[in-house]
Amino acid sequence: MSGVLHLVGTGPGDPDLLTLKAARIISRADILAYPVGSETSLARAIAAPHIRPGTEEMPIVIPMRRERGPAQAVYDGAAEAIAAELGMGLSVAYLCEGDPLFYGSAMYLLDRLGDRYPVKIVPGVTSLTAAAAAIARPLAARNDVLKVLPAPLPDAMLAAELAPAGSVAIIKLGSHFDRVRDLLVALGLAEGAMVVIHASTGHEKVLPLLAMPAGERPYFAIILVYKGGEGWTGGHG
Known part of the structure; x- marks a missing residue:
């Protein structure tokens, strides 16, 4: 049985604005994936209080460049890495600042994986x-x-x-x-x-x-x- 990919909006920055549903999914996920800009991930920092000790993490380093090619290549690789975990029946929560589908990086994973695996979207408070x-x-x-x-x-x-x-x-x-x-x-x-x-x-x-x-x-x-x-x-x- 395939695992489920959760695209989780973590809100604009205040950890108290993380939804109850997002907190529950984060605390139960087998694997947490999240975008990393330079050296840190705001999405992970927001979710940190709810991450279960020992949870496997998958940081995805997104190049901050104007041309689309490098970032799209990263999403291609990330999608396949996540697909491998889903194929083993593991649940993956991808953490996204704000809302997943409001200028959110999660939309690129939805595009690549939405027709192959179960995907559930957790809306978040926007900036x-x-x-x-x-x-x-x-x-x-x-x-x-x-x-x-x-x-x-x-x-x-x-x-x-x-x-x-x-x-x-x-x-x-x-x-x-x-x-x-x-x-x-x-x-x-x-x-x-x-x-x-x-x-x-x-x-x-x-x-x-x-x-x-x-x-x-x-x-x-x-x-x-x-x-x-x-x-x-x-x-x-």
């Missing part, structure tokens, strides 16, 4: 909702259009997407931060925009976009812009 909680400002209401925009998009595309939206979350900032801020200033959207860095963690930082020090380029950051019909123009840090 988007954690950021809204941090500034105590609703994301959207009634007929507001909420958009999530990746910062690497070209300026022209970002501007076109920003124009009709009532509420916008800009993610994956990093080296694109200054460019995105300049664009929001040029479009008259910087006033009232808020930045949340490391949402829900002990390193959380909240401040108005216009107060962000020049030269800071945090990757784990979200810019929230509201220009909808409910009058939520401010934010709270």
Whole structure:
């Protein structure tokens, strides 16, 4: 009998935001797999209190490069390594920051293994909702259009997407931060925009976009812009 692959969302960073279901699956899994960026894994750190001693672990080192080829090759290899464990009837929990299917690395394993083995998906709290909680400002209401925009998009595309939206979350900032801020200033959207860095963690930082020090380029950051019909123009840090 084949084992089951669980794609587990671990939430945005605060271990208390891990769901009860995620904690239960993590504590019972035969094998824990998780992505590793540079040297550490945020997903594993969040799950750490629930990992059973002696659980076999499978860290998957993901190259942080713009070209897709190297990362896709890693997912190919990881999928086959996980498949070998599933084929022996073992359960594997793949830990993913935030939600598995919201810009999550788990989607690449689902694509490779979903038609070969049983896969169960455990949703997680996203950094988007954690950021809204941090500034105590609703994301959207009634007929507001909420958009999530990746910062690497070209300026022209970002501007076109920003124009009709009532509420916008800009993610994956990093080296694109200054460019995105300049664009929001040029479009008259910087006033009232808020930045949340490391949402829900002990390193959380909240401040108005216009107060962000020049030269800071945090990757784990979200810019929230509201220009909808409910009058939520401010934010709270």
